[in-house]
Amino acid sequence: MVFARVRSSADGASSVSAVAGINLDILRGETLCLVGESGSGKTTTARAIGRLVAPTAGSIRIDDIDIAKLRGTRLRDFRRRVQFVFQDPFESLNPRQRIGDIVAEPLVVHQVLRTKSEIQDRVWKSLEECGLTPGRDYARRYPHELSGGQRQRVCIATAAILEPELLIADEPVSMLDVSVRSGIIRLLLSLRKVHQMTLLFVTHDLSLAWAIGDRVAVMYAGRLMELGSAEQVITEPKHPYTSALVTAIPEADPDQPLRPMNLVGEGASSTSITGCCFRLRCPYAQEVCATSVPPLADTGHGHLTACVRHAEISSGLPKIVMGTMAAEPLASEPGDSDRMTASDTTTR
């Protein structure tokens, strides 16, 4: 079932389009990873879906209602259903508020609970659910007393306390140390499962998208290049850009040689190139690529790509050698939520 429907139309004439021509359905209950390099428009798209920026053209619909038109109580209701976790847990927490007050704020604003003791209990429970045990101790602290990983847990507790239907996590682990990243990811996945949330996960890390995504959407220069299941997009990429991204990642295995890079230049800054926005860096570009913007075409089984030459070239694109693959992503492994709590922080 479609949860949110994103339709953005062509570029505005006089302004720079950060995102253009995105057509994307978010399915209820899925983990959709939005992947791209900096400047690809992935964060802008995510913020538009959460109505933190307004699209200049096109629409974002949830339950067939254009979210741009929401006002008053209906907007408030939307905010309750869609919550964010931001990248930087050092800047997204008010340094002068106690953790308990930060986590309680959504409950107060949305008038979910009214009495102080109800709110307090709910806050403590939420903190403990996010691995900050005992909740009553953490609630009394200030952000500066916590590490980066613990702060991000506070941000997640704040976002999850309203039990939103859609949780948008924008690079939630890129500022954190490697050893605490997986704990945060597992927390998000477990919350998603327990509260049956939809998760929109924005990341630049394709290997992370591979690890957790049901579906992966690859963006470049504000446009959607490829969309499909994680297996489709990463093991059988149809777009030269996706293929380049996959081969660019240094694999943590010394026996895998450096893969050849066939991509020239760097970063796409402009959506004003005629035709395909990737064609100037694309080793497969031909005249046909300059004529029109390639539509996102279905290549079968819900695997979409925005490359006019995909039928000719996709079989010859560089691919990576896959190791053992689990049939199911982690989110559906049995006993996952148990291990989740086991990996939590602090006391030993």
Add this chain to the structure above:
Amino acid sequence: MSLLAVTDLSIDYAQLGGATRAVTSASFSMGTGSSIGLVGESGSGKTTLALSLLGLLPANGRVASGEIHYADESVSQYSETQWRRLRWTKAALVFQGGMNALNPVRRIVDQIVEPMLVHGTETTKQAATQRAIELLARVGIPASRARDFPHEYSGGMRQRAGIAMALACKPQLLIADEPATAIDVVVQAQIIRLLAELRESLGLALLIITHDLGVVAQLCDDVIVMYASEIVESASVRGIFHNPKHPYTKQLLESVPRFSGMRGVGAGISGQPPSLTNPPTGCRFHPRCPSVFSPCATEHPPASRLADKHVVACHLYGHD
């Protein structure tokens, strides 16, 4: 004889209420053309260790004990003048993120020329400029862009320019602090390939400081793993990736999602990185370690040599 030898090196930062030890008894050596990855999380002491090799410790940092040798020369008691002679010519630093390392109001080519003239590796401005342009070409920047200012470069080009500058005085050792962080994956891949190619063609030794295990796997022969200011394990890159011994190394490797592994996310490491002002007793990893047993909380684990290059500091090993 090794190019660089570090023996029992400890480094302190002076702070209110006493000194904090940021590097504790580190020893390792590098041969000509070798490549070592120094891996650790933020606060593990890896950057401090690297900076000390060039006499670049911040004002409150000092070498508390131990020795650093370049070839057979001890540099531990070097004056600033002596360090200046060593930097750029014997070993040079590639900084993380090109922008902060470049002067925003000077042209790129002039910035590369400067160390050559200061260190006298080129005597005329003309010859130095010529070499600077060659170096830029070497790292993939055309001569037409040599007279640009840093802001006219993309992030990847700035990183390339930083590498070209580090090569200016023909050092034998390049120390790169997070050379591939804060840039996009495609550019990162290009920088990694550039470093690998330069190492090969110039016979450079590389000391790569990073938290990215993928970069290490692709670029290094040997790996040193640091945790809470100490070296906890060192081995060949295959030894670390295929046969890790220290529980920290094992868990660190499991924390990294990779294509060739199972889908899903590893458990990560429970708890938080320790504070250096008040480090845990015994083994510093013991509060987070899944294999903790009786001696770990009280006794500091000695380093045991398990194989030719494989050294680990953990009570699980080396007791017979």
